[in-house]
Amino acid sequence: MxxxxxxxxxxxxxxxxxxxxxxxxxxxxxxxxxxxxxxxxxxxxxxxxxxxxxxxxxxxxxxxxxxxxxxxxxxxxxxxxxxxxxxxxxxxxxxxxxxxxxxxxxxxxxxxxxxxxxxxxxxxxxxxxxxxxxxxxxxxxxxxxxxxxxxxxxxxxxxxxxxxxxxxEERQLRSGFAEMLKHGLIQNKAYWEALKEVTNFLYIDDLIYDSVVIKNEVVLQDPTEQHLRKILNYGHTLGHAIESYFLESKTHKTLLHGEAIGIGMILEAYLSKELLGLSDTELADIKSTFLSLYEKVSFSKEDITTILSLLKFDKKNSHGNINFVLISAIGKPDIDIIIPDELYENAFAYYAEQ
CATH class of the missing domain: 3.40.50.1970 (Rossmann fold)
Known part of the structure; x- marks a missing residue:
């Protein structure tokens, strides 16, 4: 290569x-x-x-x-x-x-x-x-x-x-694969579709190469994350909060990074549907893809409250606002989206649905 x-x-x-x-x-x-x-x-x-x-x-x-x-x-x-x-x-x-x-x-x-x-x-x-x-x-x-x-x-x-x-271990490979799926969701629907066909994570050199190219093209345009580079944080606003919460929890098993942001990408896809018009079809595709790869996690009301309290520490925040990256369609991101408070619990409820 x-x-x-x-x-x-x-x-x-x-x-x-x-x-x-x-x-x-x-x-x-x-x-x-x-x-x-x-x-x-x-x-x-x-x-x-x-x-x-x-x-x-x-x-x-x-x-x-x-x-x-x-x-x-x-x-x-x-x-x-x-x-x-x-x-x-x-x-x-x-x-x-x-x-x-x-x-x-x-x-x-x-x-x-x-x-x-x-x-x-x-x-x-x-x-x-x-x-x-x-x-x-x-x-x-x-x-x-x-x-x-x-x-x-x-x-x-x-x-x-x-x-x-x-x-x-297989679990570690799956964790890394979540970041590749993210690259498809924020930049390239064809790449997303190709990733969905992967059955063996050890022989994907070409797809790894494509992921590095996608990230590099974004970073070259915005090296210090002033604007475009923020799209690389899709799924990470809620995902990082979930990861942090489970890291400190005495009652929950610690989640790997990819497992946490996989949940974050489902939650933020739901928010994308509500706020940017992501289609029901693509929302369902995103949810089913991640749930086929990562074990579903249960959240109590107390869990959700604590997770949401951690959002204020997200690095993308400015002027007191919690700024999200959402997608209007697979491959079409938008940045600095403010979420109405009532939508958070709806997003977790959607994740919990069968």
Whole structure:
């Protein structure tokens, strides 16, 4: 596959990714190269990655704990301290080998260590390949609140090696697939239809490529999310609130990102019907598609009340308004939509219907 060029770097795929990395490392003469991993990528991804490195370099491995619950400033502090203790300097490189939690956190750590050092992202999950690979968003959560602390800063390159998908459980693959479905809903109905035909998530290289292209085309037009880039948040306003709530809940099973935004996309499709005229046919298609992939979740009135209270922390909000991305049809988004309060419970009721 051909590399995809963003505004400042390239996304390389499979063997081309390793070739580009080896050229980059030989040209840059980094003082030290740090590889950030979690316990899963340390075991399942690092050995094959190291086997592709050509040349003799000074590598240091830093391991963090996996999981959204560890995407916080405390983890950053541990990594910053490790970088300092291992003599990291401004000519060092951080290679982030992991999923979206790790690349978000690792990019933020690199962007702030000694006021910024180079980093390379190697996403190892389907979610991070199609979502975190483009756009330069880095950051961590503030308690249960998603991505409240961070900066937009671009990596040196992104390397997508799809063989890493074989290390994932089916649930993780399905979670990542939700972001691909979102790309269809906000930009390309034909792509949405093609995704609905997928039965095996391990052999979708071309569709992964298409998702990266779709996101890149949006980001190129609006790199700092002033206008168009907001469409990438479809399903995420309610989805992030649901994800945050379940992350902190003592009585509910934690939801993966894609599972939560899948619910968010159904809820926001209902709101789209009410406010922008999304057709009943497309609304039903969206609901049935997500429910065929993700287990249905039950919400009590108390759950819904708490989830809605979290909406005020959404990053798209401004001037006291909760701003939604909705769709008037599949592939046709609209931004900065204000939702009448009475529609929220109706949306959850629609989700709960058989």
């Amino acid at each position: 051909q590399s995809i060029t963003t505004s400042t770097y390239a996304v390389h795929f499979n063997q081309r990714a390793y070739d580009a990395l080896n050229v980059h490392l030989s040209n840059k003469a980094y003082s030290k190269i740090f590889i950030l991993v979690d316990e899963n990528t340390h075991e399942h991804c690092l050995p094959s990655f190291m086997g592709q490195i050509q040349g003799d370099y000074n590598f240091e491995i830093i391991e963090i704990e996996s999981g959204e619950e560890n995407k916080n400033i405390d983890t950053c502090t541990g990594v910053w301290e490790a970088l300092s203790e291992l003599d990291g300097d401004r000519k060092s490189l951080v290679i982030n080998l992991g999923g979206g939690v790790l690349t978000d956190l690792g990019g933020f750590v690199a962007s702030t260590f000694k006021r910024g050092i180079d980093f390379i992202n190697i996403p190892t999950t389907l979610l991070s390949m199609v979502d975190a690979s483009v756009g330069g968003k880095t950051g961590v959560d503030l308690g249960p609140l998603k991505n409240q602390i961070g900066v937009i800063n671009q990596p040196e390159m992104v390397l997508i090696v799809t063989s890493f998908l074989k290390t994932l």
